[in-house]
Amino acid sequence: MGKSETIWVCLACGKTSEDRYGNKNTSHGWDESCILNSVQVKKSHLIYNSDRSRVVGIKDPRRLTKNDVKKILDALDEEARQIKKLSL
Ligand SMILES: [Zn+2]
Numbered sequence: 838m839g840k841s842e843t844i845w846v847c848l849a850c851g852k853t854s855e856d857r858y859g860n861k862n863t864s865h866g867w868d869e870s871c872i873l874n875s876v877q878v879k880k881s882h883l884i885y886n887s888d889r890s891r892v893v894g895i896k897d898p899r900r901l902t903k904n905d906v907k908k909i910l911d912a913l914d915e916e917a918r919q920i921k922k923l924s925l
Pocket residue numbers: 847848849850851852868870871872874
């Protein structure tokens with residue numbers, strides 16, 4: 838896959854980085870946890886939140902393992918909990 842077609846996405850927090858180790862075009866706060874939890878995804882498959890600061894979903898998860906998908910679902914659950922907290 839071409840370098841520019843893909844991006845690393847942290848499945849724990851939704852931050853992105855062109856380079857897994859955070860050297861290039863990286864979300865603010867890309868850290869060790871992001872490196873460990875990241876997977877390489879086609880940019881065209883990403884679903885962003887409203888201000889495009891975080892990835893909240895992946896359109897074509899066929900390349901991901903079941904465990905990766907579980908992490909995404911857990912992250913979305915966590916996000917839903919945070920939103921609920923804020924709206925209380
Ligand atoms: Zn992260």
